[in-house]
């Protein structure tokens with residue numbers, strides 16, 4: 149099962165061009181409609197620009213967003229070409245304007261904003277809720293879902309989980325709160341649109357199937373198949389419990 153899942157993610161990631169600018173007249177992101185009133189957003193799936201500084205793509209967040217849409221029926225919005233702005237950082241951006249249009253026209257009632265972080269933080273998953281403010285009624289449910297998932301994970305055989313600390317997660321780590329002080333998608337959804345939102349950061353090992361040739365991250369890299377599989381199950385579980393609760 150894991151092998152076909154990884155193949156599917158590799159396939160879906162080819163819809164994402166990390167460094168190519170969008171064709172004339174097109175936007176650097178794409179939207180696919182779903183059936184559930186939940187939107188998964190991946191604004192950093194491609195190279196983007198923060199204060200004139202180029203930032204590398206958060207690999208496979210675009211593939212994971214598409215996979216989640218395909219397997220659960222959520223709506224998805226993800227960057228698919230190089231962005232000349234930072235959709236998650238800039239106060240006003242075409243990405244956020246589009247997200248607003250989708251939320252309002254499609255009756256979206258929860259936004260999951262998916263990001264990637266490097267392995268150097270030494271934890272597998274960071275959840276950002278603006279210290280509880282972005283989804284006050286859902287935070288306990290989200291935490292319970294993650295804890296249950298990791299209990300199952302740690303009963304498994306893979307010793308590498310501990311090395312990876314994939315099952316080590318943090319809530320509202322100083323770097324990944326979802327934006328109490330800056331203009332993240334999570335904050336935009338919660339404060340401007342009045343829709344509960346959660347920022348999810350996955351470490352490289354739990355999302356990068358295999359680094360692609362045009363990646364801005366130069367060194368060859370392969371994530372942990374089991375951790376990627378668990379990450380997909382966790383995202384699907386979050387959708388299922390949120391769907392039942394909204």
Ligand SMILES: [Zn+2]
Pocket residue numbers: 192206236262263264
């Ligand atoms: Zn990001």
